[in-house]
């Protein structure tokens with residue numbers, strides 16, 4: 001009988017030009033710490049601007065955090081095809097430009113092509129969209145991606161865990177995003193309730 005080797009766990013991480021580059025970088029660092037997941041990294045030109053401006057990191061700092069680094073222009077890369085199995089893709093942060101391109105199926109670079117493939121193969125696609133306030137185009141594009149099965153996950157901090165630092169806020173959000181992929185035991189602690197006395 002023919003047997004198939006278990007497919008390796010793989011996640012595509014894309015960093016685009018919205019503010020919040022730290023989310024993409026922290027995702028890579030967390031995956032590295034967890035182990036067992038092959039990370040494929042894509043960074044747009046505007047993503048690089050923000051990584052340099054917000055985190056003062058260079059390519060030499062960020063590239064080694066991933067297992068495979070793809071050029072955004074390389075639409076012939078492995079992840080451009082549905083035949084290359086992955087667990088899905090996270091765009092963190094996701095600009096309104098990239099959101100619009102995904103919502104309209106443009107596949108105009110390897111980030112939006114890989115997102116298109118993720119949706120067509122019915123794999124998990126999470127967009128950590130960042131803009132404020134939203135205009136109607138943004139809202140309609142988020143609706144379109146949701147209708148196609150994508151998850152819109154704006155990186156909005158929760159305060160009920162009483163985070164003491166920005167690092168903690170980022171870690172909490174990254175844990176919630178990764179838990180959507182069920183890579184192992186839950187990373188985010190389960191809420192235990194407020195223990196309010198019964199009325």
Ligand SMILES: Cc1cc2nc3c(=O)[nH]c(=O)nc-3n(C[C@H](O)[C@H](O)[C@H](O)COP(=O)(O)O)c2cc1C
Pocket residue numbers: 015016017018019044045046047049050053094095096097098099130131132
């Ligand atoms: C410092 C800085 C912050 C930005 N923040 C945002 C943002 O939060 N959301 C957004 O949609 N675009 C933001 N932009 C604009 C995008 O970078 C721009 O639209 C770019 O074309 C996005 O391209 P990409 O999707 O290929 O990365 C920002 C640009 C700069 C330089």
